[in-house]
Amino acid sequence: MIERIEKATEIRHWLGDMEADHYYYSSGIAGERFFVALRDEGKILGSHCAACNLTYVPPRIYCEHCFAELTEYKEMGKRGCVVTFTVAHYDKAGHRLDPPEIFALISFGPCTTPLLHRLGEIEPEKICVGLEVEAVLKPKKDREGKITDILYFKPAK
Amino acid sequence: MNLTKIRKDVAVVGAGMTVFARRLQETGKEMSWEAAKMALDEAGLTLKDIDAVILGSAPDAFDGVHKKGDWLLDGAGGTNKPFMRVYTGGGTAVFAPIAGWWHVASGMFKRVLVVCEEKMSSVQPHAQSAFAHIWDPILDRPLKPNLVWIFAMEMQRYMHKYNVRYEDIALVAVKNKRNAVGHPCAQLADPNITLDDVINSEPMALPVRRLDISPPSDGASAIVLVSEDVAYEHTDTPVWIDGVGWCIDTTMWTNRDLAFPKFVARAAKMAYEMAGIKNPRKEIDFAEPYDPFDYKELQHLEGLLLADPGEAAIMTREGKTQRDGEFPVCPSGGLLGVGNPIAATLGIKIGEVYWQLARKAGPRQVKKDVRTGVTQAWGDLMQFSAVIVMRRR
Ligand SMILES: [Zn+2]
Numbered sequence: 001m002i003e004r005i006e007k008a009t010e011i012r013h014w015l016g017d018m019e020a021d022h023y024y025y026s027s028g029i030a031g032e033r034f035f036v037a038l039r040d041e042g043k044i045l046g047s048h049c050a051a052c053n054l055t056y057v058p059p060r061i062y063c064e065h066c067f068a069e070l071t072e073y074k075e076m077g078k079r080g081c082v083v084t085f086t087v088a089h090y091d092k093a094g095h096r097l098d099p100p101e102i103f104a105l106i107s108f109g110p111c112t113t114p115l116l117h118r119l120g121e122i123e124p125e126k127i128c129v130g131l132e133v134e135a136v137l138k139p140k141k142d143r144e145g146k147i148t149d150i151l152y153f154k155p156a157k
Numbered sequence: 158m159n160l161t162k163i164r165k166d167v168a169v170v171g172a173g174m175t176v177f178a179r180r181l182q183e184t185g186k187e188m189s190w191e192a193a194k195m196a197l198d199e200a201g202l203t204l205k206d207i208d209a210v211i212l213g214s215a216p217d218a219f220d221g222v223h224k225k226g227d228w229l230l231d232g233a234g235g236t237n238k239p240f241m242r243v244y245t246g247g248g249t250a251v252f253a254p255i256a257g258w259w260h261v262a263s264g265m266f267k268r269v270l271v272v273c274e275e276k277m278s279s280v281q282p283h284a285q286s287a288f289a290h291i292w293d294p295i296l297d298r299p300l301k302p303n304l305v306w307i308f309a310m311e312m313q314r315y316m317h318k319y320n321v322r323y324e325d326i327a328l329v330a331v332k333n334k335r336n337a338v339g340h341p342c343a344q345l346a347d348p349n350i351t352l353d354d355v356i357n358s359e360p361m362a363l364p365v366r367r368l369d370i371s372p373p374s375d376g377a378s379a380i381v382l383v384s385e386d387v388a389y390e391h392t393d394t395p396v397w398i399d400g401v402g403w404c405i406d407t408t409m410w411t412n413r414d415l416a417f418p419k420f421v422a423r424a425a426k427m428a429y430e431m432a433g434i435k436n437p438r439k440e441i442d443f444a445e446p447y448d449p450f451d452y453k454e455l456q457h458l459e460g461l462l463l464a465d466p467g468e469a470a471i472m473t474r475e476g477k478t479q480r481d482g483e484f485p486v487c488p489s490g491g492l493l494g495v496g497n498p499i500a501a502t503l504g505i506k507i508g509e510v511y512w513q514l515a516r517k518a519g520p521r522q523v524k525k526d527v528r529t530g531v532t533q534a535w536g537d538l539m540q541f542s543a544v545i546v547m548r549r550r
Pocket residue numbers: 049050051052053063064065066067068
């Protein structure tokens with residue numbers, strides 16, 4: 001590999017940053033219902049577009065395909081199946097993960113959009129596409145209304 | 158959509174690109190100037206002859222400056238001219254040329270310079286840090302995703318649905334790193350790489366291993382586009398842009414068909430219709446699809462309707478996609494072999510198709526007589542595709 005200068009600090013340089021690095025992201029109208037239901041009732045909600053026969057998980061207030069307003073909220077249950085997965089050996093900063101972490105897309109049934117989350121209580125070799133899993137939630141007192149209120153998904157009994 | 162009554166035919170008459178490498182010393186502007194000057198020189202033009210300039214570059218976060226378009230303006234030659242920046246992530250490599258194309262095809266401009274630049278080495282500690290902010294802040298970011306993971310999940314889904322073997326995917330990395338030998342700008346060429354090297358390389362996010370990926374890089378590339386009215390004033394071998402198309406899938410990556418890239422197929426159909434191509438497999442001689450990961454070359458060939466789903470892996474195994482095979486794919490060496498400075502990969506996508514069709518590809522020239530080529534780039538959060546069909550007449 002061609003690297004004429006190995007270290008950025010060996011050349012004349014100016015250190016800088018983009019200072020506005022804090023933002024407030026809001027969860028939106030449908031997001032508020034999703035996270036409150038998760039925190040208070042331990043439920044995973046979706047919203048359904050009858051015209052497209054598609055259920056969005058997490059819910060949205062509109063369908064992006066037909067632009068209908070979505071008002072029908074559904075409880076998805078806690079069981080789903082693995083659509084795809086990866087065994088991650090590095091974290092987002094490039095540091096080694098030991099043991100590796102497993103991430104997957106979980107589908108709550110046909111014609112629903114999958115949810116990204118972790119898998120737990122399973123060996124990487126035992127995972128396959130189609131595996132049935134169920135959500136493991138934090139105890140109610142610890143839940144904050146965040147996606148991490150779901151700890152991970154584990155193989156369903 | 159009107160894909161037939163375009164006002165002016167548009168030709169590529171010059172291309173240039175810098176070495177792809179970690180280039181800490183040069184600024185992005187300097188690299189842009191170097192590539193733009195090469196393209197102008199090949200076209201026999203000076204900056205004075207250029208009517209308008211298009212700049213392509215990926216996230217502002219790479220450089221730590223906002224409004225990167227006007228930041229790179231002077232190196233790209235845009236000062237005191239009609240100028241615009243376009244940005245569709247990795248797709249910029251082929252989308253910026255499309256923006257240049259519509260400037261000329263509209264009849265508004267006769268000679269347009271398109272410059273694409275990327276400098277990924279400024280951001281610390283790693284370009285991954287800039288990618289951290291492309292995710293949904295509420296659903297994705299709390300799980301601390303790394304960009305490689307979503308590609309790994311896509312690759313897994315592709316392998317599962319179409320029964321594709323990892324060994325066949327890894328052969329793409331071997332082919333492209335070997336093809337890059339002889340490319341004057343290559344960062345990752347390796348004449349001795351073997352399938353075992355790829356298969357035994359370090360696991361990143363399985364099924365993705367280190368040699369399945371093209372790492373970050375710095376560089377710039379440029380092309381000169383001219384109207385049919387003046388093309389033959391500049392060269393005897395103009396290469397014509399006969400079809401363009403682009404399309405984007407949903408923002409939520411979880412909700413897409415991860416096995417078959419429908420948005421690539423939509424963009425390809427648009428470009429093929431404009432180019433009058435009815436049977437792409439018969440009418441196209443070679444392809445330069447976007448290959449930041451080895452499995453993407455295969456998925457993109459299938460999206461471009463040049464192979465059935467899952468078939469591109471078999472074509473690779475049978476050697477058909479080798480430079481001297483019956484359907485050469487990534488004769489440049491691609492992103493896997495030459496390097497991956499996001500937008501600047503213009504030089505190994507539309508740039509390579511131009512050089513191949515103009516028979517200027519030197520040691521990379523494919524053996525068979527090629528008259529029609531297709532190139533494609535893939536970007537935003539793995540959901541966008543731009544496609545260009547080019548011909549020598
Ligand atoms: Zn709908």
